Amino acid sequence: MSSTTLSPRQLGALFDILVHHETYSEVKTFKHPEAIENYGYPFGTCTQKQKDGESPKSLSPLLQLLFTRLVLPIPGLRDLPSKFWATKFRSIMKRFGEADLSDSYDKGTLGSRKRLASAASVIHESVTRGLLTGIPNDKLPNLYATYDPHTAEDLARAWDDVVHHLVYGNLLDELFDHLTKTPNLEGHSPAVNAAVDYAIIYIATFLHHLFVLSAEGPYLLKLIDNVHGLIPYTLVGQTLRLGNAGTMINAMVRLFLAKVSVGAISNFLGFTRNASDGMNLLQRIISLVLEWDASDFRKAVDSIRRSKEGPSESHLAVIDAHLQASRGEHEGIRGLSQNDNMSIIVAILETRDKVLTESLTDKQHAQCLEYYSAQLAIRDREKITQALCRETPDLTTTIVEDGVSVFEPMIRAIHRNVDIRKHINSVENFLTDLIRTSKPKKKDSGQAQNGTVPPSVEDYVALLKRNRQLAYDYLHEFAGGCPELRTTWFKWAKSSLEFFRQPPENDKSPTEGHDRYSFGSKEMSRSLQALFDGIPEDKQNNVKAALDAHAEYLSALECMSWARVQKIIDGVDGRVEANGNMSGPGVYITRWHCLLDETIVTPCTPRGPPRRGKEVKGVKALGKTEAIAKSESWDSKALNEQDEQARPEAPDVSIVVDTLAQQFKDLVAHISSKGLPLN
Template sequence: MSSTTLSPQQLGALLDILVHHETYSEVKTFKHPEAIENYGYPFDTCTKKRKGGESRRSLSPLLQLLFTRLVLPIPALRDLPSEFWAVKFRSIMKRFGEADLSDSYDKGTLGSRKRLASAASVIHESVTRGLLSGVPNRKLPDLYGTYDLHTAEDLSRAWDDVIQHLVYGNLLDELFDHLTQTPNLEDHSPAVNAAVDYAIIYVATFLHHLFVLSAEGPYLLKLIDNVHSLIPYTVIGQTLRLGNAGTMINAMIRLFLAKVSVGAISNWLGLTQNASDGMNLMQRIISLVLEWDAGDFRKAVDNIRRRKEGPSEAHLDTIDEYLQASRQEHEATRELSQSDSMSIIITILETRDKGSTKSLTDTQHTQCLEYYSAQLAIRDREKITQALCRETPDLTTTIIREGVSVFEPMIRAIHKNVDIRKHINSVESFLSDLIKTSKPKKREDGKAQNGTVPPSVEDYVALLNRNRQLAYDYLHEFAKGCPELRTMWLEWAKNSLQFFRQPPENSSSPKVQSRCSFGTKEMDKSLQTLFDELPKDEQSSVKAAIDAHAKYLSTLEDMSWARVQRIIDGVDNQEKETSGNMTGPGVYITRWHCLLDETIVTPNTPRGPPRKGKDVKGVKALGKTEAIAKSESWDSKAISEQEEQTHPDAPDVSIVVDALAPQFKNLVADISRKGLPLK
């Protein structure tokens, strides 16, 4: 037994460290096809039993915990046959793993996939911590008390009060009933009104980080704009005019999923088997957007090849040859580059011809890095298009068809009782507003370079406030017009929230226990046991790292509150033409940046140590820079650097991860597999 008992704050910090590490570790494994093979239920072709009748452990236990507890029970999704997940969805995920998509290390920048995957990871870890430890069970507060909408403290208190009532009270039933009567959600109570304002500030902060602080923001916005311009909203609206729901659904499926090609006709006639069917409208939209995108990178490649003082044809041809190499060779080259402190370009060239780099100047080396990055971007888009649009059998179309099939009864009920056309127009309107809001703004106060400034967090708060009623109107019409569906979704939501409850102290019912989180007390006990099992000489250093992390989390929480207050003040004073805040609240935002900062990136010089993600966070990949007009962009690097100056440095907790991460993974795997069905 250890002489050191960790405090609740230390145990909370320890859980945060381990969940943060494990979540992103699992996300990263999906670069390989083996990840989906070892996921376990529901992607097993058969769920294998272990001793005691339990299913085998997943190698992605946190992802499995979230998926099986909250996603699989979603109405309609729960009706999908087991082969949908175990065969079709698993196969398309395996295709992406086999595609060997590029790594941030090789590209020398933090790409869109890296940023989005790390963002999804920190959101996922926040939810998963709730599934593991639960929401504290306190006395239910009064939702009809006084909340000052102009103070961060009251908005935060309102959010906590609403969460308490959602998990342990009857607030969910009340909200569903309230939306049946009126489309004004905030009218329910002062606490709900304040909690909505609080949530909007956090969502606005996320959008601001995604589209403004991220160097990839203008590029992501361009992709959204391209897709938005290709969606046939008018044709969709006309199709929705059809009174018969079955006819409408069939017409919509034909519009997006029907294929008319020689291969499709010959397959249908039985003259061929598995001939290429061509692409339907949905796949054409995907392929067109990715092809337009790849076109910008091809221009960048051609520009480098045409430079008189650029790299030789032999150097560029060697890079092109390496692009076609196997995954094993790519991984070996990457490891050699890191271990020998050479750039990825020097490593590629020297592994094929030791003397080929002698004539390579520093400028040519930089151009080779840009050339390689652009070629990787082209290859990625071709691989994604191949996996989604050109592979046989066409799993993308099959998955969409089966998804529509299980949702068809729901679609029929909504089509009968809700004017869907109005809400499709609302989606179109919101996306247009989002694109417009995310463009630079003209200012005449003399503070902005070239008369423009990037959008602020307050601009995104205003965007969400302008459009919140669109969501309320749909929820009201849905709740009022579709009582059976309302009951179905209410039941799912209530069952989901039960997973965030802490188990009753005196309950011995297996059903009650299985519907609750693992619980703070149980999790604290398990973490303490893991800590106790460490060697005595290792416990003190692990504890020191935990203490540093607990202090770090406390600092981030205080900083988040202060930023909420600044946003509130900025929204209140928005009419005064202030420049607005470039930073927003959220501990998860800082943890997101930590993941990006820790990313290893190839050196930008021929020889030298690898760089970190924080060194290239404001750097756009060649091709993306040329694709975006200067009038539609801004210096995200300068904004990001200014924003990060206010962040405390995260402590090094690698000793905690090294000591306890494997044991924690086994603990979560045991929790996750409880209650899984056996076949």
């Protein structure tokens, strides 16, 4: 056993590494149907045996911790029957797992699902950290002190002060009462005012990364624009005019969920049973958007097929046959490609006929990669449409109906006391403003491409500041007009914040300087130290070296983040260059990029080692490139390169993951299972 005691800074680095790894590992498992089967409560029992009267351990413990502590108790959701989670939701998640959707490795680029899943993982990671360790139980600061809105340090201090008061003070009570009286949230105190500005900068940075720095940004924006154009806002508004809440709800449900196909009528009359009853408006919106999307990829496929110097029909036929293969065959070919340093195309062709690879030119190989990527994109959209819109039983419709049913009492109360039409119009206006803000701006600048420049972080800050009053107005009307619902949601928020508390006796441990990543949770510190003590002594020095390097890395990220906050503040105040900032703050934004950078993708040449996501982060998939007009796009690869040059390079911490990841997973599974029903 080890007698080495890790410092608070080292413990903080260890915790950060393990949470980061475990969170994304759990997210990735949902590519397989077994993930939801082994999730545990509330989706059913796990395959692991129950011991000592505890609930079975989940194989996705961090996700279960977040879901059971914060999501399941949400008013409305907590009223859903257990059958909803264990049967309906579980079944639709299983459908997606069984669909065998494409992998970034095969497509040779980072797709929308990869980017969104990794972003969600990082957000989940930040919340889970608080659930596992709590917020330091320090003396409550003065919210009415002076906070300079023009300095990053004061905005960050205001955010920390507000969080401390939310968790340990009465700020939540005060904010609910304040919004009952006025829609001016920032008027509560100088700390709340500065904290809102700080939050806006971080949300704006996230939107900027999603729609500007991401190569998929213009494509995602097009999808949002398509959905936005299909939603019948006018008809929704007219339906909301109905004075009787029950009539209004029934009309809205019929508008979006009613099916009038021949199959639906014959099922209703009893002439058929489980016949395909078509799609309702909600499903038609989903299927139309995905079909429009797939049509762009079909054009790309047809272009390659028509190319005179393109691959032969024999090459394309083998690729098409592989698309229809089983999941096991797909994974086998993927493994062969990685292990033997050959592209996914060469691996596919060689397993069928090695002669096909001998006749393949480099240009044809590149076209085969593009062809395979486009065909995978088409297949993905067909599988998603099938799972959501065409399979029997229709889980999508029943899930929405169950959701409407449990939220109906709230909807009735809000309909009686709040003008919902006005706020639906606010949502429509915000989405229109978001789409407009995310388009390139005309600029007379030598640095502009085609006379335009991409949106800056400041543009998204301005977007949020223009529209934040829309949210405040709704909260004010809700808080003032629906006192019973206000109390219900207040109790949920209050009980949720209690999960972030540290016991009173757990005073903050001594830290090294003011590094916010130093560890102060005594209970988790003891657990992490015990994990470290279990490492063979010959490995401990190497693990400690990795922890020290990671602690330095986190400190460097924090300094960089604060500097970027200051630059954006200066930009909003008009004190920086006209083109604005193309990089925003956030340690977790950087960790998002790390997940993308570490992704393995197929080599672009017939032979060679796999590439990393960092090399293809700015590359758009074939089909998406043609779908977006050049006037509505920009060089995201160049923007990413500029952003990466300013970021410190993450150290190699694989020894920590390899040594302690499984033990940490077991620890979290034990914590997550506490207090859950026995299955």
